[in-house]
Amino acid sequence: MKKLIFILLLGFLTSAHAYGEWIPNWTIFKDSINLDVPQGKCLVKGYIVDYGGNRISQGIVGTTDFKKQAKVDEEGNFELLLDDTDSSIFFFAHGYSESVLYNYDFKSQHEVSMEFLAYTDMGVIEVEKPVIYCYSDKPISFDLNLELRSELVFSYPNYNEDGWKIDLDQEGIQVNNSTYPYLFWEGETEQLTYSTSNEGKVEGFIIKTDTCITFMENTLSSMGLNTIEKTDFITYWGPRLLTKDYALIQFVLDDEYSNEIAGITTSVQPDNQRRVFMKFTSMDVPYTSFDLTTPSFTQVQRDGFTLIEWGGAEIPLEVKMLTN
Numbered sequence: 636m637k638k639l640i641f642i643l644l645l646g647f648l649t650s651a652h653a654y655g656e657w658i659p660n661w662t663i664f665k666d667s668i669n670l671d672v673p674q675g676k677c678l679v680k681g682y683i684v685d686y687g688g689n690r691i692s693q694g695i696v697g698t699t700d701f702k703k704q705a706k707v708d709e710e711g712n713f714e715l716l717l718d719d720t721d722s723s724i725f726f727f728a729h730g731y732s733e734s735v736l737y738n739y740d741f742k743s744q745h746e747v748s749m750e751f752l753a754y755t756d757m758g759v760i761e762v763e764k765p766v767i768y769c770y771s772d773k774p775i776s777f778d779l780n781l782e783l784r785s786e787l788v789f790s791y792p793n794y795n796e797d798g799w800k801i802d803l804d805q806e807g808i809q810v811n812n813s814t815y816p817y818l819f820w821e822g823e824t825e826q827l828t829y830s831t832s833n834e835g836k837v838e839g840f841i842i843k844t845d846t847c848i849t850f851m852e853n854t855l856s857s858m859g860l861n862t863i864e865k866t867d868f869i870t871y872w873g874p875r876l877l878t879k880d881y882a883l884i885q886f887v888l889d890d891e892y893s894n895e896i897a898g899i900t901t902s903v904q905p906d907n908q909r910r911v912f913m914k915f916t917s918m919d920v921p922y923t924s925f926d927l928t929t930p931s932f933t934q935v936q937r938d939g940f941t942l943i944e945w946g947g948a949e950i951p952l953e954v955k956m957l958t959n
Contacts, residue, residue, distance in 0.1 A: 694728025
């Protein structure tokens with residue numbers, strides 16, 4: 636009986652020829668006879684390290700025809716039993732570029748000891764449409780500055796080195812004597828990926844995209860966004876989520892938003908603040924290579940001076956279907 640295994644992979648085999656010259660990102664330490672290995676088989680044992688020499692305790696190692704695979708354990712080790720007709724294997728972990736050993740002679744009744752070298756290379760990711768709403772029950776003036784973790788590519792109204800100088804009242808946000816419903820900025824980064832816990836788990840959701848409207852309405856309400864903010868969010872991201880049957884979604888809030896996306900400093904401290912950033916990957920199949928846990932959210936108060944921000948990014952991953 637065939638079993639379908641769905642693994643979340645990043646642009647497989649795209650970086651093996653970096654900068655126009657192939658640079659091996661693996662090392663074979665030993666290749667010797669082991670008569671405990673069955674005839675016609677080759678046992679490959681090894682571990683994964685990054686360029687700092689740190690063990691990577693996640694991901695998979697498998698044949699490039701996707702027929703055999705093994706998980707990397709908590710110590711960064713793996714063990715894979717191959718046929719002696721196999722010739723190429725790869726390593727992949729979420730957040731790292733793949734490493735590939737091509738055209739190797741895996742001999743019958745041999746044991747191969749090796750190391751895969753992995754490095755972070757997610758490519759350019761667009762930090763899209765962070766919009767900042769400001770509310771106050773009395774007129775106030777303040778400066779707002781972004782502490783960007785990405786390169787700023789657009790802003791409206793124009794954001795300069797002095798930040799935005801804002802007058803805020805019931806009419807809205809005034810910058811340079813013009814009124815705006817919110818502040819807008821976008822950026823580009825090469826560092827953004829899904830956040831994991833110390834146990835290697837990802838707090839997030841896999842949803843069927845025909846339920847995305849209800850999902851976003853309920854989830855954003857649980858975070859304290861109002862009707863206008865939810866409508867702006869859903870009308871922007873809803874069509875993006877509907878491009879495939881499923882979506883992997885992770886929300887980054889408040890302090891994590893500051894650490895990963897951009898910090899905010901204001902000359903007048905908000906009484907309340909809620910910052911929401913959605914990471915997502917559109918998927919044909921509802922499966923990932925890591926464990927998911929379901930997060931819970933708390934409401935934000937909205938009295939006094941309140942700052943609300945939301946944005947998002949599509950994490951450029953592909954879903955591959957492996958069959959054995």
